[in-house]
Amino acid sequence: MSKLLAIVFAIIFPASVWSHSGVDPLDEYQKNRSRIAIKQMTFFQLDSREEKIDSLESQIDYLRKNLLILQNIMAKDYPHVKEGMSKYKIDYIEVLDDSLKKLRLSVKQAGLLIDQ
Numbered sequence: 378m379s380k381l382l383a384i385v386f387a388i389i390f391p392a393s394v395w396s397h398s399g400v401d402p403l404d405e406y407q408k409n410r411s412r413i414a415i416k417q418m419t420f421f422q423l424d425s426r427e428e429k430i431d432s433l434e435s436q437i438d439y440l441r442k443n444l445l446i447l448q449n450i451m452a453k454d455y456p457h458v459k460e461g462m463s464k465y466k467i468d469y470i471e472v473l474d475d476s477l478k479k480l481r482l483s484v485k486q487a488g489l490l491i492d493q
Contacts, residue, residue: 402446409439409446430491437484441477448473 416436423429452470 402450406443406446409443413439430488434484434488437480441480444473444477444480448477 413436416432416439420429420432423432448470451473455469
């Protein structure tokens with residue numbers, strides 16, 4: 378029985394630790410905002426086209442991460458706010474999710490255009 382308990386604990390404990398990293402989402406949000414600001418300030422000092430493209434990709438990635446953080450915070454804080462309860466008749470989580478998908482597609486399209 379103790380072996381079974383040890384095996385179950387060995388399987389479940391890492392999964393529970395992995396599922397909650399303990400990172401404060403607002404701290405991560407602020408770090409990403411700072412990273413974006415630095416990337417934007419240094420953009421015009423970059424010499425090569427590749428460096429500028431990498432900088433833009435990083436900025437977009439940090440913006441995407443911040444949108445995900447905001448989406449997760451909203452889902453956690455306001456799970457009851459659905460379309461029927463919104464005065465604007467929108468599902469905020471669905472709108473954020475759709476915006477993230479469209480952002481990802483726009484970045485791919487911009488990359489294809491730049492590569493031509």
